[in-house]
C-alpha cells in the first residue's frame with residue numbers, strides 16, 4: 001500500500017492531470033478510491049451518484065466511439081453548457097486566462113484553431129488514462145441539487161486519487177455525447193451524464209503535466225461577516 005498524504009498535502013497535490021502512464025490501478029487501489037468517494041455528502045444523504053468505471057478494451061472502444069461522435073458533431077448533452085458563461089465578464093476573464101496559459105504550455109498559438117481542436121480531442125482519448133469514471137445521476141427538478149452532489153462525489157474521488165499518488169481530470173467534455181456513452185455502457189435513459197473523470201498514474205515527464213493554474217486571493221471570493 002502506498003503512503004497516504006495528509007489532508008493539506010493531498011489538497012495541494014491534486015491538479016488536473018492530462019498525461020498518464022499506461023499501467024492501470026490494481027483492483028485494491030481502485031476499490032480504495034471508490035470507498036472514499038462513497039463517503040461524500042449529498043442532499044438528505046440521497047447519494048444520487050452512479051459511477052461507471054471503464055477500463056481495458058471497453059475504454060479503447062468507447063474512446064473510438066466518442067472520437068467518431070465528435071468528428072460527426074453528434075452532440076447530445078444531458079445538461080447545458082454555456083461557453084460564454086452567461087456573459088459574466090469576471091468569469092470569462094478567468095476562463096480566457098486559463099485557456100491562454102494552457103495553450104502556451106502545449107505550444108499551441110491562440111489563433112491556431114486546428115491545434116486547439118486537436119487538444120480538445122485529447123479529452124476523448126482520456127489523455128491516455130487507463131480508466132474513466134462516467135458520473136451519472138437521476139434527474140431531479142432542474143438538476144442543480146443533484147449536480148452539486150455529483151460535484152461532492154467527484155472532489156472526494158479526485159482527492160482520494162491525489163492522496164494515494166494517483167491523478168485524474170474532471171471533464172465536462174465527456175458529457176457532450178451522453179447518448180453514445182449511455183448506449184456503449186447499457187445505461188438507462190433515466191440516468192443523466194454530468195461529466196467524467198479520466199484517471200490513473202500521472203506521467204511525471206509530460207509537458208501537459210507541467211501546467212499549473214492559479215487562484216484569485218481568498219479576499220476576492222469570500223466576504224466575512226461578524
Ligand SMILES: Cc1cc2nc3c(=O)[nH]c(=O)nc-3n(C[C@H](O)[C@H](O)[C@H](O)COP(=O)(O)O)c2cc1C
Nearest residue numbers: 014015016017098123169170171172173174195213
Ligand atoms: C466540472 C469540471 C469540468 C471540467 N472539464 C474539463 C474538460 O472537459 N477538459 C479539461 O481538460 N479540463 C476540464 N476541467 C479541469 C479544469 O480546467 C481545472 O479544474 C481548472 O483549470 C483548475 O485547474 P486544476 O484542476 O489543475 O487545479 C474541468 C473541471 C471541472 C471541475
